[in-house]
Amino acid sequence: MRIATSQSFDRPASLMASLNSKADLLQTQIATTKKYSAPSDNASAYVQVQGLNRADANAAAYNDNVKLAQGILTQADGALANVETELQRAQELALQASNGTLTATDRATTAASLTAIIDGLLSIANATDARGQPVFGGATGDTAFVKNADGSITYAGTGQPSAIPIGDGDSVVPGVTGDRAFGDMFATLVALRDAVATGGEVPEGSLDGLKGSLDSVTSARASIGARGARLDLVYDRIADTKVANEEARSAIEGTDISASIAELQKTLTVLQATQASFTKLSGMSLFDYLR
Structure with missing residues (x-):
């Protein structure tokens, strides 16, 4: 019988090379926790992962x-x-x-108190947010209220403040314009203060005007609360989407560590057996083949 010596050596050598390559791959997958080390390893998986990465980047923004x-x-x-x-x-x-029972001193004290209230409210109404824009301003981002030379205070904003994008095709207006939030509040307060300071009668409708201003503020707070609740839902939705994307990414490219370790041990066992057989085979002489 003719013996092909090259075949006796080539087959186990090829098998050992294949097993070594598989062991190296498994070790890399275990170390990196990734199934693929390069886009060329699995082009389809790479495209899917890149899509998830872009979605995560958008979600983070x-x-x-x-x-x-x-x-x-x-x-x-x-x-x-x-x-x-x-x-x-x-x-x-x-x-x-x-x-109608206030003394002149009482009137002066009351007028001073009203002035302090007006000044405090003007400061609140012109507060700026984290972006440096007026909380109660309009579209231009300028000062919400201005104090005129005659002491009157008027709203200077126009339009709606810029909306903030919170999702694809979704946005929210984070503030309330001053004219909506306060109505004619400053006009009522200034007229009341001036009347008290000069000893005149309290302007008719002052109490109703202040009540109307309170109603406007209450309505504005309700609107803010509704938008806040909506943002809470969006925040939770983004968090859920992030978790879902991570699970999808792990399913596509993540290594099943337990399974990979078991497969590596199996591969190494076969490799060791093959190496032992090859070592024994390479040490045999022609006489050993013939007898």
């Missing part, structure tokens, strides 16, 4: 925007809560001034 909008809305709500407190104090002063 939207998540930052949601946090920004939440911060601005929280600031606006806190400011409006302070406005409510000041307006309630102004109502008390208006009631005192309307009973």
